[in-house]
Amino acid sequence: MKHRHRNPAENIAALFSLFLFLLLPGCSEKPAYLLLPQAQTSSRITEIAHLSGKKVGIVTGSVYDQALNSKNPLAIPEYFNSFSDQVEALKSGKIDAFLVDEPMARDMMLRTGGLKTLKDLLTSDGYAFAFSKKRAHLQKEVNAALREMKANGTLQKIDARWFGSHEAAKTLPDFRQNGKNGRIRLATNGNLAPFAYMKHGKIIGYDIEIAMRIAEKLDRTLEISDMDCAAILPSLVSGKSDMAVGGITVTQERAKSVLFSDFNYEGGIAVMVRAENAVLEYDGLYDFWNSITFSFYRTFIDENRYQLILQGLKVTLMISFFSTVFGVGLGLGICGLRRSRNRWANLPARIYIRTIQGTPIIVLLMILYYIVFGSIDIGAIPVGIIGFSLNFSAYVSEMMRSAMDTVDEGQKEAAYAIGFTRVQVFQKIVFPQAVRYVLPVFKGEVISMIKMTSVVGYIAIQDLTRMSDIIRSRTYEAFFPLVATALIYFGIAYAIAHLISLLEISMDPKQRKRVLKTE
């Protein structure tokens, strides 16, 4: 029996050589540099006017671009999804500066070297809690609580805790939330140290502590969901969350769609640039293996971050598994309708397939989460599963349809002539043969679907990718967490591919064992 498939050892060897190739340049002179191009020694930026013609990083969904445009319209905005990406981009010279809220800038400089802020702030403004328009009552209660905290000095104490350099003090006190008056669903982004960030698998920070204290005061429980920055406002507007926090700047435009509390922090936008000695910071600090070990420690061990990875992995696997199962089931049903000669069964199936195939998965997920299930209390993970099942079913349906068309018409006739019903012909003749044709394509589609699940962060699901984003936002390190995440995805894809290949072999007449069951 010949194996058509490459044996696992060969594949691993191929992968390994690929990585060696990537790592090689790093082994020679500047080991810790790895994939990052060297920072350019461009003319130094010391004030905002120097940003003219320079690329300035801006986090998507923020108001930074308006502020930048009003202070220096000649600067070129570059959009990023997270600050950790911008730290790497700045260090590697892809951008010349990025904008960040002043308190976060301080935290970043504590955690990673090679960065400094300009003396002048771009703007000074205030951050506040945001509420859905329907929660005016909650807004009033929160304002009253905030005023009290300001008056009795609690706010100053919180400020000192989270903005100080004493790391061990940065924990949340114990709260007694009795929930007498219900709950507050809080939307935030766990990527915004020191306002809101993950530590030991828990979300903590300045904003979180204030929110906790307010909840305690109001006799409510606090339910925190961590989501992508760009998802926070839609979540409020659709009523998925009651209140949002996390460095949200008060602007006129935002005030049209949401309500704001009084400021809970007054700060501004700082301009982060490379420090003069940026290159030296990296150079020669660690040798190659030490840097890997250090990165490994920071990424997985420190603050038990491997637990985040495991949680994320669980979510990714869960969404992938259920979406595959439901997608196949639904896809077969759609395929049945699509193949029907009846116009009224055929047409809806065709419209369904076209619509789903024509909608980007992120858009589909957002529509499902914020519009279709907007007013229903349903977890984000089930919505993710529904979205991916719908998406996958359209592809399964088309794959099966083309595979079923390849099944020899004569064999179907022979089966009908024996006295098979339509269902039996499908079960015994068409399906087994179609599956054989479809498996190689199916394998690719499943893997591609699993990789696509990495966008679920948009609807507040903490999957593998989101967890690695969170870790990166704490370590400000791009290479190691990204490669580690890539390796985990590769592992999943490899395992799935292997499982489906086994199925392929068992379906292939030439490869399966010839055993005739006599009993």
Add this chain to the structure above:
Amino acid sequence: MIRVRNLSKSFGNLAVLKNISTDIHKGEIISIIGPSGVGKSTFLRCLNLLETPTGGEIIINGIHLRDRKTNVCELRKRMGMVFQSFNLFSHLMVMENILLGPLTVLKMNRAAAFDEGMKLLTLVGLAEKADAYPDELSGGQKQRVAIARTLAMRPEIVLFDEPTSALDPAMTSEVLAVIRKLAQDGMTMMIVTHEMQFARDISTRVLYLDDGIIYEEGTPHQIFQVPQKDKTRIFIHNIKTVTFEIRSRHFDLYNLNANIETFGQKQNLVRKMIHNIQLALEELIIHKLFVKSDHPFPVTVTVGHSGKKVEIELTLTYRGKAYNPFEDEDNTEDISMVIVRKLVKQNVFSYLPGENKLQIIL
């Protein structure tokens, strides 16, 4: 057992079967012969509803096949079908092909079905191929497996749809031998075939299909030795024909002669014979028919040649009152008829009101 009444089947505007009526009795072995494209296979496929008839009735053991309430699967169980292209299930081994029907449809016990399957494979001489896949078999072997698969359902009748058309002569004889064996065992069969010798040997009845009807039917002797109708005869004797139509006295004689020449060359006729045909036609048409008959048009001329014989058969049909040139010899100086008589071996004249028909053997 099966009664067919006024069966018709059209594909769009093309009427393949126009009006078929026949009865099939238990124990009969019926061969269906006829030229390509006259609906032999369609007729067979209508019997188990692989094609839906457009008209008429098929009654099997008292059950109307076209009745909406009829359980078609139930009827198909009892009618086996063997296809020209074998249609073995390509994802299953030979034995699995055979067992699938009995296990799925008849709900037979696996062990019993397996034993019976082995017996059938032995019957068709392929017991050692039980665990082979269809694409590992030769065409003849595939068709024998297909026959075994059909028999495994214990059918009351087996329909063979050109079972050997896709096979070379050696494989053909393997398959025909198996069918002969079934015939000896008394299986009721309907066979669409182009194997004339086989049909003649095995059949109890032969149906000759043409023009969408059962054009002629009878015992093998009647059909193969003394066919009554022209088309049957042309088919049985493998006669090649060419037909011309003459619409006026001013027709193009040179063109007619040129066409006869072309036909003669295709049929490998000797030069002399081609010349004789041209001569006889010219004398009969121009010097007799055009002179004696007022308005014979249209005149049709058919030249026929059987691959098995050297003789040429000429058929002339024409309108007008009854006129036979062979009975019209007013004097011995009728040069035309002297020439024609020298060429002709045999002539037959018939007259239906308005239509003369003259058949001549050269």
